[in-house]
Amino acid sequence: MEMAESKNRLVLTTCGTSLLTNGVDQEVRARINQLANHTERDLSAQDKELLDQHIDERSRLLSGTKNLDEIRSLSAELNGLITYFGGDLKPSPGRPDAHILLTSDTYLGRRIGEIIDEWLQSRGFSVQVWSPGGLTTRDREDFRHAMADLVLRCEQTLPGYRESGYRIVFNLTGGFKSIQGFMQTLGMFHADEMFYIFETGSSLITIPRLPVSLETGDLIRKHEQIFRRLGLAEELPLEECRGLPEILLFDDGQKAILSEWGQLVWQRSKWSLYLERLLDPLPGLRYSSNFRKKVRGLNLSPDRLATLNERLDELSLRVRGKRENLKSLDFKQLKGNPKPPSTHECDVWSDDERRLFGHYENETFVIDDIERGLH
Template sequence: MRPNFSQEKIFIAFERIVLMRTIYVVTCGTSILTNGASETDRIFLRENANKLEQDYSPEERDRLENIAASRRETLLGESDEARICRCSAELNGFLNYRRTSPAAQNSAGDMAYFVCTDTFQGKLTARILADWSRKRGMAADVVKVEDLNTASVESFHRGVNNLIEWCRTTLSAARESGSRIVFNLIGGFKTLQGYMQTLGMIYADEIFYIFESGHEIITIPRLPLDISSAAQKAIRTHLAVVRRMNYRDLPAAECAGLPETMLTVMDGQCILSVWGKVIFDEVKKELYQEKLQPPMIDSFEFSPGAKNDAEKLDPQQRRRLNDAIDNFGACLETGQNLQRLDFRALKGNPKPPSTHEFNIWSTQNGWRAFCHYEQDRRKWVIDRFAVGIGH
């Protein structure tokens, strides 16, 4: 008998959930290396936990790689799920989640990103887990986050910033294409898990943990993010400061007026906290669509022609334009010419008075910004926004 309309809608919705591609973001600890290791190997692993690959002596490197190779062979040769769960905290979570979640029963087409520190142990662990996933028919990739380690507070904060950028570029695009994002936060060190919980409020459809019993799953659905009007007002009021803090630190005195939860203060300097970056990313989705935002530093300005070009763009294009202007400002202040910016001198004299160009977007009919430097005013002038030369 054909189901009635309401039953059919329920069936279609259930089918869509089951067939939807799931992307797992897995924070990696080192349990696959330590579980089952001898006491002397455990001591060795613990004493060298924060070392980068280049910090190991040849003898230490050989020892660590031998430990990893042995654990990999054991894991990939194991078929009993109970023993696999005892080998790895991360896989213990995944296998129990798959057992209890209808959406995880069929992993065909799914993807797993294993997020690890930039330590040698972290990288080896993630590689082993990715190999196990591929053997089970799931696509997998290792995300080694630069500077993500606990060697110092400064390094860790740089690493978190790199992690946020990866989430923003990779996971946002995946969600927009219809993928379901699930955070597996069972592995990894506690400090990282705290930050990932915050990021999960934005980028994940679901977060899961293991209960103290060791096999019961706790899931947290995606919660609506309610950014207070006070935070939105503070960002709009201090927009230039917030935009600059997205790529550099500033003296604490310049950050007065912003909520403390948005800031991380170290040695009298302020950077955006993880929560601050998350809030700014959400607020600027609307803010950057409204108009071409004023320059955040005095080193450049827009010509009337450039302002007129910006007014002709649709909201999504204006958002991408403002993101590109942020990259340009960062380049002028820090000297970092990002690949996606591609700031460079023009060949010949194709668009006078412009002498330089940088990328706004590089898809079909890619747009560039054309600009020149006025030496007497010590200022860059962005002359026009237009289709790139040769497009």
């Protein structure tokens, strides 16, 4: 197989239970499959003892095996990685390739993640283990919430690696079928390529990055405030969200939040919205004419404007008591009365001394000004 130039790679690997079930007798395999979706608190003392004994045996077997062909037969995940890396798995010179292991939020998932993490680190790789809360196949709603969290993690993590020169690769050889199916779709937006192997000994199947984009600009702009509030993880009355496609929402018949697909749409679209202009305030905020004039006069770059809009949206949650004070905001009351009518200030940009100043009028927080801090 022709490898992708000399770029460092970040490989996201979906993890299943193959390390515990490959090459074991049918009775042990059946019991592991029965317990695959259990968290630690779900396990009886007897079942946990049985699993721990088996996990420790398999961990010792993996760490004591030097033959890579034997390792490939032990773990579907490592089979995929070893095959993708040309029959061996060694860090490249200089900055090593990095790995993310995506495991289920179960006792077995977390233990398997620990074992593969340790094995990869022993070979010199940088490793993260992701276990989104609720990521099991036992409950459909928990699974979808975990997928929404996974979308957010990918959007917050993977672009930074790509900007640093990494090639993003999804290894979908292991893991549950439901997770693999979702990751194939997510990979169309994030991965430079995806790969998998049907079974040990078969050839590697690769899927290159496809030119996929989400054309949702009109939808986002039509329902701008709803998306901004949902994007902040605010729960809204379902009636307020009626104009959005059902696939973008989780709802209980009364309240709604963004679904995994809603998160994908919002995360892919929000910056193009945030960097256009000073957006109208969300509930709980009002902008003074002086503040609007000051923003126009600053002639902010698109990235600065996007951050300002993001901070203002976060502030709307803070002043309504729906979120704790974020470090990025540092929302606090002014000492004395140095800048009337303003009574509070908060940060905007981490590398700039300018702050937002404002005051409460009943339940509304009025943004009075944006200028350098008072100290």
